[in-house]
Amino acid sequence: MKIDVLTLFPGMFAGPLDESIIRRARDKGLLELRIINLRDYTHDRHQTVDDRPFGGGPGMLMKPEPIFEAVEALGTPETKVILMTPAGRLFNQAIARELAQEKHLLLVCGSYEGFDERVHEHLADDELSIGDYVLTNGALPAMVVIDAVTRLLPGALGDDQSAVEESFSHGLLECPHYTRPAEFRGWKVPEVLLSGNHAEIARWRAAQALERTRRRRPDLLAGQALPAAEERKRRSKGPPPQEKE
Ligand code: 4GS
Numbered sequence: 001m002k003i004d005v006l007t008l009f010p011g012m013f014a015g016p017l018d019e020s021i022i023r024r025a026r027d028k029g030l031l032e033l034r035i036i037n038l039r040d041y042t043h044d045r046h047q048t049v050d051d052r053p054f055g056g057g058p059g060m061l062m063k064p065e066p067i068f069e070a071v072e073a074l075g076t077p078e079t080k081v082i083l084m085t086p087a088g089r090l091f092n093q094a095i096a097r098e099l100a101q102e103k104h105l106l107l108v109c110g111s112y113e114g115f116d117e118r119v120h121e122h123l124a125d126d127e128l129s130i131g132d133y134v135l136t137n138g139a140l141p142a143m144v145v146i147d148a149v150t151r152l153l154p155g156a157l158g159d160d161q162s163a164v165e166e167s168f169s170h171g172l173l174e175c176p177h178y179t180r181p182a183e184f185r186g187w188k189v190p191e192v193l194l195s196g197n198h199a200e201i202a203r204w205r206a207a208q209a210l211e212r213t214r215r216r217r218p219d220l221l222a223g224q225a226l227p228a229a230e231e232r233k234r235r236s237k238g239p240p241p242q243e244k245e
Pocket of ligand 1: 084085086110111112113114128129130131132133134135136137138141
């Protein structure tokens with residue numbers, strides 16, 4: 001997959017994308033990443049990328065010309081143009097899986113108060129937010145998307161890491177995990193995990209994941225079908241799950 005990033009701060013991308021799994025994916029040719037300075041697509045002496053909002057008000061906007069010119073230079077009919085903006089759809093694992101199927105992503109990082117509306121309307125195929133908070137610019141959001149997408153590319157994860165995706169793929173938080181020692185400062189690992197009874201361990205883990213999700217992230221369960229095993233249990237046994245603590 002190819003990912004191009006349009007940003008005013010290319011220097012921010014050195015480091016996070018040069019390590020670990022993303023580094024390996026790039027070295028293996030699974031990911032072709034280019035970081036492009038939006039100022040390269042200006043023509044005036046000051047390389048102007050922003051301007052004041054019509055109608056007044058505080059702050060500056062990203063002007064449309066350099067962005068349109070860059071996207072038209074870098075894009076092909078196969079390119080998916082994505083704006084990083086707090087007004088976008090909230091990025092999640094399902095969207096990461098969608099994007100991992102694409103041939104070419106072009107991530108456009110927001111700065112200042114945002115984009116001239118014509119960029120949203122006439123250039124973007126999609127708009128993504130990484131969460132409801134205000135950052136200084138869209139570089140970190142772009143890196144978050146690149147990270148989540150890259151690890152899903154076939155061959156990016158070693159076999160030992162592949163299982164990690166499985167856990168969130170059923171839409172629940174992870175169950176608690178323990179490693180040695182079996183007792184640490186008097187705190188014992190749950191007996192069942194030492195039992196060697198794999199069916200019982202699997203049941204315990206599923207129940208823990210569900211309970212933890214219910215307590216910490218009920219939004220993940222709301223309106224979402226339970227995993228098949230839990231759904232069967234729910235149908236076969238007593239009263240429906242209590243929603244309050
Ligand atoms: C986000 C976000 C963001 C908003 C860009 C203020 C500069 C900044 N972009 N997810 N202007 N959260 N962007 O905070 O994507």
